[in-house]
Amino acid sequence: MRIARDMPCPQAPTLSLGHxxxxxxxxxxxxxxxxxxxxxWFGSLVPAGNTARIERGQExxxxxxxxxxxxxxxEGVVRCVHRLEDGRRxxxxxxxxxxxxxxxAGATHAFAAEAVTEATIRKVRFSAVExxxxxxxxxxxxxxxxxxxxxxxxxxxxxxLGRLTAAERVAAFLLEMNDRLGQGPxxxxxxxxxxxxxxxxxxxxxxxxxxxxxxxKRSGAIAVKGARILIRNRRALAPEAMLH
Amino acid sequence: MRIARDMPCPQAPTLSLGHxxxxxxxxxxxxxxxxxxxxxWFGSLVPAGNTARIERGQExxxxxxxxxxxxxxxEGVVRCVHRLEDGRRxxxxxxxxxxxxxxxAGATHAFAAEAVTEATIRKVRFSAVExxxxxxxxxxxxxxxxxxxxxxxxxxxxxxLGRLTAAERVAAFLLEMNDRLGQGPxxxxxxxxxxxxxxxxxxxxxxxxxxxxxxxKRSGAIAVKGARILIRNRRALAPEAMLH
DNA sequence: CGGCTTTTTGAAAACCCTCAATCCATGTGG
DNA sequence: CCACATGGATTGAGGGTTTTCAAAAAGCCG
Numbered sequence: 001m002r003i004a005r006d007m008p009c010p011q012a013p014t015l016s017l018g019h020x021x022x023x024x025x026x027x028x029x030x031x032x033x034x035x036x037x038x039x040x041w042f043g044s045l046v047p048a049g050n051t052a053r054i055e056r057g058q059e060x061x062x063x064x065x066x067x068x069x070x071x072x073x074x075e076g077v078v079r080c081v082h083r084l085e086d087g088r089r090x091x092x093x094x095x096x097x098x099x100x101x102x103x104x105a106g107a108t109h110a111f112a113a114e115a116v117t118e119a120t121i122r123k124v125r126f127s128a129v130e131x132x133x134x135x136x137x138x139x140x141x142x143x144x145x146x147x148x149x150x151x152x153x154x155x156x157x158x159x160x161l162g163r164l165t166a167a168e169r170v171a172a173f174l175l176e177m178n179d180r181l182g183q184g185p186x187x188x189x190x191x192x193x194x195x196x197x198x199x200x201x202x203x204x205x206x207x208x209x210x211x212x213x214x215x216x217k218r219s220g221a222i223a224v225k226g227a228r229i230l231i232r233n234r235r236a237l238a239p240e241a242m243l244h
Numbered sequence: 245m246r247i248a249r250d251m252p253c254p255q256a257p258t259l260s261l262g263h264x265x266x267x268x269x270x271x272x273x274x275x276x277x278x279x280x281x282x283x284x285w286f287g288s289l290v291p292a293g294n295t296a297r298i299e300r301g302q303e304x305x306x307x308x309x310x311x312x313x314x315x316x317x318x319e320g321v322v323r324c325v326h327r328l329e330d331g332r333r334x335x336x337x338x339x340x341x342x343x344x345x346x347x348x349a350g351a352t353h354a355f356a357a358e359a360v361t362e363a364t365i366r367k368v369r370f371s372a373v374e375x376x377x378x379x380x381x382x383x384x385x386x387x388x389x390x391x392x393x394x395x396x397x398x399x400x401x402x403x404x405l406g407r408l409t410a411a412e413r414v415a416a417f418l419l420e421m422n423d424r425l426g427q428g429p430x431x432x433x434x435x436x437x438x439x440x441x442x443x444x445x446x447x448x449x450x451x452x453x454x455x456x457x458x459x460x461k462r463s464g465a466i467a468v469k470g471a472r473i474l475i476r477n478r479r480a481l482a483p484e485a486m487l488h
Numbered sequence: 489c490g491g492c493t494t495t496t497t498g499a500a501a502a503c504c505c506t507c508a509a510t511c512c513a514t515g516t517g518g
Numbered sequence: 519c520c521a522c523a524t525g526g527a528t529t530g531a532g533g534g535t536t537t538t539c540a541a542a543a544a545g546c547c548g
Contacts, residue, residue, distance in 0.1 A: 080399075082399070082400075082402070082403045084403070084407065088407045089407070090402055090403040090406045090407045092399045092402045092403075103392065104391070104392040104393075104395035104396050104399075105392065105396070106389075106392055106393060106396055110396045110399055110400070111399065130385070133384065133385075133388070134381045134384075137378045140377065140378075140384055141374070141377075143388065144377070144387065144388070144391070145350075147348070147388070147391040147392070147395065148347065148348040148349065148350055148391070149348075149350060150395060151348035151391065151394060151395050151398065152348050152349070152350055152354045154395065154398045154399060154402065155324075155326065155336045155348075155354055155355065155398065156326075156354070157402060158326070158334055158336045158398065158401060158402065158405060159326045159328070159334040159336075161402060161405035161406045161447065162334045162405045162444075162446075162447030163328065163332045163333070163334045163447060165535080165536095166535075166536065194494070194495090195494075195495065195496095196494085200406075202406075203405060203406030203407060204536080204537090205536075205537060205538080206494090206495075206496095207495090207496080207497085207536090207537075207538085208535090208536060208537075210495060210496055210497080211496085211497080211536090213496095214496075214497080226494095226495085226544085226545070409503080409504095410503080410504065438526070438527090439526075439527065439528095440526085448504080448505090449504075449505060449506080450526090450527075450528095451504090451505075451506085451527095451528080451529085452503090452504060452505075453527095454527060454528055454529080455504095455528085455529080457527095457528095458528075458529080470512090470513075470526095470527080489548105490547105490548095491546105491547090491548090492545100492546080492547085492548100493544105493545085493546080493547105494543100494544080494545075494546095495542105495543080495544070495545085496541105496542080496543065496544080497540105497541085497542075497543085498539105498540085498541080498542095499538105499539090499540090499541105500537105500538085500539080500540105501536105501537080501538070501539090502535105502536085502537070502538080503534105503535090503536080503537080504533105504534090504535085504536090505532105505533085505534075505535085506531105506532085506533075506534085507530105507531090507532085507533095508529105508530085508531090508532105509528105509529085509530080509531105510527100510528080510529075510530095511526105511527080511528065511529085512525105512526085512527075512528085513524100513525090513526085513527095514523100514524085514525090514526100515522105515523085515524080515525105516521100516522085516523080516524095517520105517521090517522085517523100518519105518520090518521080518522095
């Protein structure tokens, strides 16, 4: 029955992740009209200052908290966590600098958000977002685009969890992170999260994740050195199975 | 490596599902202001007539089709299907009368939509939705609420696929359908989709789905008669594991 | 260098999948 | 009206992938 054994585990190197990733890339709704992504809009939404420094492992919002705010990551990395009563965990998303989260809350947040690394978070009142959406149609459109892109991404993860093998999931994860972190030279990925977070994101156990990485190392597809991973053969990670 | 064997399988009784389900129930964004759900809005959006009758198993939109339209189910049931090159399938959603889909398309639809039963579908141009959103703030808000509710629901399915056992998934599915179909007397569910669709929705095989149902039958939690299922002991289906 | 946590590795077990046969419902034709 | 064919659902046996349990290895920090 699989009771979660591995707990939170706030570890991994404290990356600064200075660069504000090009999130939402390429997903325009219909018109190339709104060039300004939601990430940029949020920057100008609130008089700077309504930000909080969050320590590694600390909670930003709790599961089922009333949804008064939504958030933007300024520095660091955040995870969205869903917990079952018996301790099982599912991480539904990792958020990097620039990313906005909590918009899809409804009355209460469906998940807890926790700092994977030390992080700086901007809080924005829902009422402010609503007001801005009514005041500026371009913001409203950016908001819709963002929500659409996010929904699309989550659907992709349904396929991952429902139909990919363990090895395929880990491979997909490495490529996703390589894309999103967009760090330096060809294929270097400094994972900000620990194995336990990876496992809960991929619907696996830490042991399985570790074994998959070991196998990829053996086959020469990657090199592993703790949290630092080097993608040596991108082909070997993506190939056959990907979405038609 | 699990190659999909069970194909589409347009079967199951052709239910009429006359009633327009209370979708999106309870998930207001912040204000109880907008009482009118997106479902109702869509009804008045287009001069009736832009609807199509779709036969069971027929495709409504294809995976990767350019996103010119979004859709509303008027009668029947629709499934959103993601296919991998090797034939593996993931059903990301079932849509009932009143439900709107395709809003989260971006440039192209991420999934194919197919009729589970004979269905009537209303097509609405994206441009019309955008225009209406800019013209009427209440519509824009309903749109945001809808997308938020949908994102929340999909996240719930991430937990299901990532962390629930086969039995728990099937149980959750029965309860979901019982809720959404809202048919007659206590706990009767006439499933409009075949086992293969259920399996691809739950990330399982048809055999496993069948075995789980058999086990629930043995334990007295449900009665099964083909596509008709009777929930005898709701407790036995929901209990321990549910979201904290 | 200890003491801690995380990661890796190993062996055994569990769960779910695969393959294959049977059952059942429906529809057709003699 | 019944034999037969068809397609889905169920059931059984066996195997594979992933999990569980357990221990060793590797990092990190005082």
